[in-house]
Amino acid sequence: MKRFLLGLLFVAGVFLALGSFPGLARQGIWDSIVLDFREDIPVSERDAALTAIAQQTGITPRLNSEFSVADNVYVMEGDRETLQALQRSPVDDLTESISPNYEYQAYFSPNDPDYAKQWNFRSINIEPAWDETKGGGVTVAVIDTGISPVPDLEKTNMVKGYDFVNDQELAIDDNGHGTHVAGTIAQSTNNGFGVAGIAYEATLMPLKVLGNSGGGTVVDIAEAIRFAADHDADVINLSLGGGGDADVLREAIAYAHNKGVIIVAAAGNANTNAASYPARYPQVVAVSAIDSSGSKAPYSNYGAGVDISAPGGALAENDPNGGILQNTINPETGQSIFLPLQGTSMASPHVAAVAALVKSVGIDEPDEVTEILKKSARVINNDELNYYGAGHLDADAAVKLALKGQITPRDFFRWMKENGYLNLKFWFDGGVVVLPTKIAMVLGSYLLAWLLRNYLPWFSFSLSGGLVLGSSGLFFLRGLYAFDLPQAPFRVLGSSIPELGSAIQASPLLNPLTASLLIPLALIALFLGHPSLKWFAVGSCLGVAACLGVSAIADPSMMWLGGGAIARVFLLANAAVCFLLATLAAKAAYQQQEA
Amino acid sequence: MSQQLQGTVKKSSMGMGAWALVTEGGQTYEIYKKSVPDGLLSDGQAVRVSGKVRDDVMTAAMIGPVFQVESFETV
Numbered sequence: 001m002k003r004f005l006l007g008l009l010f011v012a013g014v015f016l017a018l019g020s021f022p023g024l025a026r027q028g029i030w031d032s033i034v035l036d037f038r039e040d041i042p043v044s045e046r047d048a049a050l051t052a053i054a055q056q057t058g059i060t061p062r063l064n065s066e067f068s069v070a071d072n073v074y075v076m077e078g079d080r081e082t083l084q085a086l087q088r089s090p091v092d093d094l095t096e097s098i099s100p101n102y103e104y105q106a107y108f109s110p111n112d113p114d115y116a117k118q119w120n121f122r123s124i125n126i127e128p129a130w131d132e133t134k135g136g137g138v139t140v141a142v143i144d145t146g147i148s149p150v151p152d153l154e155k156t157n158m159v160k161g162y163d164f165v166n167d168q169e170l171a172i173d174d175n176g177h178g179t180h181v182a183g184t185i186a187q188s189t190n191n192g193f194g195v196a197g198i199a200y201e202a203t204l205m206p207l208k209v210l211g212n213s214g215g216g217t218v219v220d221i222a223e224a225i226r227f228a229a230d231h232d233a234d235v236i237n238l239s240l241g242g243g244g245d246a247d248v249l250r251e252a253i254a255y256a257h258n259k260g261v262i263i264v265a266a267a268g269n270a271n272t273n274a275a276s277y278p279a280r281y282p283q284v285v286a287v288s289a290i291d292s293s294g295s296k297a298p299y300s301n302y303g304a305g306v307d308i309s310a311p312g313g314a315l316a317e318n319d320p321n322g323g324i325l326q327n328t329i330n331p332e333t334g335q336s337i338f339l340p341l342q343g344t345s346m347a348s349p350h351v352a353a354v355a356a357l358v359k360s361v362g363i364d365e366p367d368e369v370t371e372i373l374k375k376s377a378r379v380i381n382n383d384e385l386n387y388y389g390a391g392h393l394d395a396d397a398a399v400k401l402a403l404k405g406q407i408t409p410r411d412f413f414r415w416m417k418e419n420g421y422l423n424l425k426f427w428f429d430g431g432v433v434v435l436p437t438k439i440a441m442v443l444g445s446y447l448l449a450w451l452l453r454n455y456l457p458w459f460s461f462s463l464s465g466g467l468v469l470g471s472s473g474l475f476f477l478r479g480l481y482a483f484d485l486p487q488a489p490f491r492v493l494g495s496s497i498p499e500l501g502s503a504i505q506a507s508p509l510l511n512p513l514t515a516s517l518l519i520p521l522a523l524i525a526l527f528l529g530h531p532s533l534k535w536f537a538v539g540s541c542l543g544v545a546a547c548l549g550v551s552a553i554a555d556p557s558m559m560w561l562g563g564g565a566i567a568r569v570f571l572l573a574n575a576a577v578c579f580l581l582a583t584l585a586a587k588a589a590y591q592q593q594e595a
Numbered sequence: 596m597s598q599q600l601q602g603t604v605k606k607s608s609m610g611m612g613a614w615a616l617v618t619e620g621g622q623t624y625e626i627y628k629k630s631v632p633d634g635l636l637s638d639g640q641a642v643r644v645s646g647k648v649r650d651d652v653m654t655a656a657m658i659g660p661v662f663q664v665e666s667f668e669t670v
Contacts, residue, residue: 145655176611177655213628214610214655221653241657242625244650268657269609270623276657299609299658315608331611343609345655 030100033083035061037072037095046072049091057082075101084557110190114338117325118195119292120311124350126198129357129395132403135199138356140185140235141228142349143221144178146171146208150336152194152327153179153204156186161206162227164220171206175214176328178206180341181239183326184349185356194327194338198353198395202360205233210240212331218243221278222252225263229256234359237352238265238284239345241276249278257283262359262366264352266344268301273385275305285355285370288387289313289347292322294380296387300344307370308377309388312347315340354395358402369402376401437554441471441496444546448579449539455586456538463535470497470520470543497540498547501559510551510558516574517581520544524585534589538582545578597645600624600662601670606638610656616644616664624662625654632667641670 035053037046053076054060061076063069078086086098108130115121139159146163147153163171173179182204187197207224210216221240228236236256256263267288268276279286289300289312296302297314313323323340330337351373358369376398377391445467449456456463497519501511520541527533552571557563561570602618604626614626614636626635627649635642644667652661 175655210653210655211629214613215627215629215652215661216654218651218653240653240655242653242659242661246651266657270657270659277653301657341611343655344657345610 030102031077031079032075032101033078033086034064034097034099034101035074035076035086035091035095036097036099037074039072041094045094049094050074053086053091110196111192112187112189112194112196113192114195114325117321119321120313120324120346120350121196121198123290123292123294123311124198124354124393125396127396129354129399132399133357133360134189135186135202135353135356135360137202138199138234138360139203139205139232140199140237140352140356141205141207141224141231141233142178142182142185142237142239143207143209143224143228144173144181144237144239145175145210145212145214146173146178147182147204147206148173148176148179148329148334150179150183150327150329152183152188152191152336152338153186155188155191156182156197156200157203159203159205159231161208162224163208164224164227165208165211165216171208173206173208173329174212174331174334175210176331176339177210177214177239177341177345178208180324180326180328180339181237181345181349182206183328184324184346185237185353187326195325197326198350199356199360202353202356205231216240218246218249222246222248225249225252225256229259229261233261235262235264235352235355237349238263238278239343239348241266241268241279241344243277245277250281253278253281253283257366260364260366262352262355262369264348264355266348267306269299269343269345270301271299272301273303275301275303280305283366285351285373286389287344287348287351287393288389289342289344290388290392294392297342297344297347299342300347300387302385302387304386306386306389308351308373308390308393309380310347310350310393312344313340313342315342351393354393354398357395358398361399361402363402372398372401437550438472440554441543441547441550442468444550445471445539445543446546448542448546448582452538452542452583452586455590457535460532460535460539462532463539466523466536466539466541467543468539470540471546472496472543496547497544498551510571512558512561512570515548515551515558515571517541517544517577520578520581524581528585528588534585534592538586538589541578541582541585545575545582548572548575548578596647597665598647599643599645601643602641604635604637604640604642607656607658609658610654613654613656613658615658616642616662623659624648625656625658625660627652627661627663630663632664635664635667642667643670 050061059076061074064073064075161171186200186202186204189196189200209220209224264285265279267279267286275286278284286305286307288302288306288309289297290309291297291314297312315323320340323342324346325340328339355369358372363369374390376394378394379391380388498515501514523537523540527537548571552568556567556571558567561567600618602616605615605617607613607615616624616626644664646664649661649663
């Protein structure tokens with residue numbers, strides 16, 4: 001039963017690996033097909049093929065560019081089905097390859113037209129962080145003047161909040177400050193409109209405690225903090241301050257902190273040598289403001305209590321570009337405007353949003369989140385007056401630090417690279433051939449190995465070789481270069497164990513003889529007694545399990561068995577048995593080693 | 596207990612806009628906007644005000660202690 005559950009876990013693991021790897025999804029994006037015709041076929045034959053394709057699909061392949069003439073490279077719109085149909089048609093014989101025309105992209109950059117004006121997003125190094133997370137699943141309470149439904153918050157997730165000023169459920173902004181702050185945290189992003197937000201897949205909770213004059217009482221603020229803690233907020237942003245220490249506020253903050261809420265507040269705008277309340281409380285992350293050059297903004301409080309600095313902007317008389325630009329309302333008319341503002345009020349939501357990103361990748365304890373934010377900040381030397389606390393906020397470094405020690409598919413690539421299996425040149429050169437499913441297979445084998453980590457030597461070349469050969473093959477070949485081992489036989493084959501049976505015909509279909517437990521079983525039978533090769537056998541067994549599992553889900557096309565339910569069941573059953581075999585063998589090998 | 600301050604009323608661009616009272620000693624107070632005597636809020640106006648610091652009030656502008664002006668005279 002336990003083994004059956006482990007088997008299920010493996011399938012779930014593969015899904016998880018596929019779903020949780022945004023970079024992979026992007027690598028695999030394509031909506032057109034490349035037809036690279038052979039140069040040694042008559043032009044008439046090629047043209048006949050092009051005409052036939054146009055007749056059958058209704059789409060005429062065209063030369064990729066004027067430079068494609070010599071190479072005979074044509075592109076046509078098409079999906080996976082078209083691709084497979086072409087690969088199985090007689091056209092395949094006339095071409096060197098028929099492959100997806102993958103789209104390549106550097107770090108994701110949103111299409112919001114005024115994103116270019118958001119210098120503050122570059123300042124906090126957000127784009128690489130978006131590669132890992134956009135804050136989904138995290139709720140940020142904005143305790144402020146309320147939030148108005150401006151157009152650039154239309155696609156932002158919101159939950160019910162409360163208006164403590166007017167004692168009503170709807171917390172609409174009549175000042176413009178809260179809507180602006182909310183925009184920094186989670187403005188609707190990549191919606192082709194306006195500007196971007198930092199943790200734009202996070203959910204906002206509007207809590208109104210400041211009236212249209214921009215002021216409010218500590219009692220309302222304290223109640224709002226408790227409300228947020230009781231209604232599952234993960235992060236609280238307090239872009240407000242002043243007054244003094246108040247029991248009611250101190251207790252509310254302790255309450256929320258004990259419930260696991262991360263509380264971030266603005267240090268204050270009086271240019272004085274101490275953070276104001278509530279930022280000053282030890283459980284609160286106090287944020288000072290920097291301008292677009294990274295210097296302390298002229299108004300920002302500093303010194304005692306300041307934990308970290310973030311962009312708050314500085315508006316010069318004739319230059320609004322130094323401010324933080326978000327969508328808010330004009331308090332006079334209630335109309336939507338894009339307004340540059342300055343203040344530690346603007347700096348605080350940067351930190352709250354990055355805290356949401358950190359939380360979204362699995363860091364729950366507020367003190368741990370704070371620690372990560374501070375440790376990952378860009379240190380500013382000679383900061384004698386503590387203008388910057390731990391330094392400048394760095395979203396990417398924070399998220400990376402948060403992910404450290406957790407197993408993610410990305411770690412795996414780093415691990416492979418460090419072990420010589422993957423080098424960047426190959427990655428970019430080979431991107432077109434390495435289908436996402438291939439990568440998922442390697443990831444799957446890695447996850448399976450992780451499940452058996454108690455029995456496996458983690459940094460064994462033999463095991464890693466087995467994992468890679470079993471699952472994808474290609475990576476293994478590259479590894480061979482790095483490790484200077486016999487290359488020839490593997491280079492010729494260039495495929496994983498399950499693909500061996502169809503490698504010679506260069507067929508995309510899997511041969512049931514090799515795409516099964518037979519080879520892993522043979523390897524284990526042969527090598528279980530060998531001190532290092534046994535790990536290779538176990539690794540290949542896990543690799544095959546991953547390859548078959550992923551094939552079953554993604555593309556169960558097999559020789560003789562077809563591509564339907566029969567093939568799927570066959571592959572899944574073999575994957576499960578391979579995994580069980582690997583578990584038994586790993587245990588046996590482990591005990592052997594111990595003895 | 597009422598407190599007297601003398602200084603200059605200044606418009607501040609912090610928050611969505613706020614009003615400051617900068618005393619001769621250089622201390623900046625944020626004028627509590629919820630109750631303001633008519634005619635006080637004029638940029639550059641030198642005034643003597645009477646009122647109290649509101650320790651129980653926090654603001655979005657955060658430019659200094661919040662001062663509720665009860666009465667004022669121009670200087």
